[in-house]
Amino acid sequence: MRLTMYTDFSLRILLYLGAKERSELSTIQDISEAYHISKNHLMKVSHELGKAGFIETVRGRGGGIRLAHAPEEINIGEVIRRMEDDFHLVECFNSATNSCPISPVCGLKGVLGRALHAYLNVLSEYTLQDLLLNKNELQAILQPQRIDN
Template sequence: MQLKKYTDYALRVLIFTGMKKDGELASIKEISETYHISQHHLGKIVYQLNKLELLETIRGRNGGIRLAKPANEINVGLVVRVLENDFHLLECFDKGTDHCVISPACTLKHVLNKALNAFFKVLEEYTLKDLIRNEEELLELMGMEK
């Protein structure tokens, strides 16, 4: 199973903003420089995270972004489910394009569906707060001070 870069980057944005303290704002530029990701691409991600009410964006000269809710209320599994819109692991997962002759009797799709559900079950056990428990180490790796 592989997540899209978009989802990876969105989780990184949430981790970055989740480590800010007391309503401190982050900037797309700061995140871009830290992770070496295009500001333009991050802008699209921040826009969607704002629409999902996970980030709050503040306009203006002293503007920036911050979490819209506490890190312990942001469920990793739910974020991934929303951002990943295609979990058709095999052709038979997509009813409209299933041309496999054994599909009606095949149990592989059921096995993979069970595995996919287990994948999400594990992700849903974690919140953003769980992802930033090792904050000091993360800050050091990002070249930031506490």
């Protein structure tokens, strides 16, 4: 099972914001530079994270983004369920487009369904706080590198 880049970027944004003080605002530019990811991609992802209620945005000069909840209240399984567009591991998981002739009698769909369910259940056992146990190390890596003259 593989997460989309969209979900990967969502988790990276949350980790970045979680490594900061909760009240501290960060900019998309800061996050883009820290991860070497396109600012345009991150803007789309952060917009969706805001709509889902995981982050809050502050508009205007001096604005930015920050976590909408404490890290221990942000469930990783929920984030992934909200940010992934589908969990169609195989064609038959999508009843609208399924054309596999053996679907009615295939045992694979059930096995993969159970595996997906187990995968999501494990992710739901963790919060953002669980991923921030090495917060100091994350902060050190994600800080902009200053060049001294």
